[in-house]
Amino acid sequence: MLRLNDTSVPLPNSLWQDLGLASTATLSTVLIRRGLQRTHLRGVFPLRPGSRLMGEAVTLRLVPAREDQGEPAMLANPEYPQRKVVERIGPGQVLVVDAHGNTAAGVLGAILALRMARRGAAGIVTDGAVRDAAELRALELPVFAAGAHPAQHTVAHIAAELDVPIGCGGVLVLPGDVLVGDDDGVLVLPRAVAAEVAREAREQEELERYVQRRIAAGAAIIGVYPPNAETRAAFERERTGR
Template sequence: MPTRIIGDTPPRLPAELIARFAAVPVAVVVDLLEGRTQVDPAIRPLRRIAGGPTLLGSAVTACCDPQDYGAVHHAIAVAEAGDVVVIDAGGRRDVAMIGDLLSTAARRKGIVGLVADGAVRDTGILGGWGDFAVFTRHVTARGPASKDGGTVDAPATIGGAPVRPRDLILGDDDGIVVIPREAAEGLIAKAEERAQAEIGWERRLAAGETTLAVFGVPDAVRA
């Protein structure tokens, strides 16, 4: 069966709203959403960048059949600048769903990165790009066997977290969280408030206050 592309997808969120999440750590969003859309921490970034998100954009999903990467090709074709290609390969490690050639094509389009619940290869190249973030569960040298299956822009599952087309993907050194598209507008003010509160806590700690005072920890009972 040829690769299918689901045509009825929601519009992308406003760029101004997406940009506001760039100042919000993944940990803040995970806590606010009580971990419901946190991606399995085993899916890690190839490169580490201290400070700020390394990945932020609207999801274009590629749901791959075993050993087939047709959906990845078509997801890159569908994606626009600022998007994130999300590869649902079922966590398989047998073949890489993407390497440097497809990633270079994505990068040239302005796609900001990818998340693979599966494997990637050519990591020496992919891990060296500062403008294209790659998160993956596995790395393997073996390539796929076919390119004519899978589905683009279908609901996917990445590391146990549901991802729908045009949900927001936010990633940093702590991992990835999926921000449901319909929740983003109501979440951003709370996330910004929490991020600012953490800055205030850091200042109080730097001034010499104890963690007990800063975090309002109840008194302990001496035994």
């Protein structure tokens, strides 16, 4: 049985501060060290290179469209899940759309994304396609997807459920999990360990910056990367000023 997240307790501000200093590469190292290997969404990358994303997951599950299901009028229904989530998403939240890897239509386009941006959303992530790619790239809202397609979502999908466990890019995403994205893709941080992972990643980044300075100054790799006890001790002396 899945253990769902308790989202009634807000995540600490320190989490976001630490995440702002950590790359997905470093976060991945920390997650793998903790035994969490299935956290990288396969085939999902920023629509605008250089984009950075972090926030809490709000999930939307799509199912394949079928000719006897769905109708054009559903797009005007405020209870239709794809429309409903646009008016429910809030500051710091990331919409994660489970499209089952189907890129035969865009899961949403520029108008819905603009509305979510105005509501303070932190980003959009999908293992499907998006439409209006040029307009989406012009928005400040980070968008991570598996591709672009001009057709609206009803050509290939019907929105089925909100705020349920989903799969995206081959990874389990629970409502309230923490999403982080950059040019290397998107990671899912389980909510229960997100703050600890972020702190460890920030500390790892500090160590790696020290290592980079050593390498740039001419040091050889062995003993410096990965850092041995002597290198770590030298880093601690520099960090603490001792």
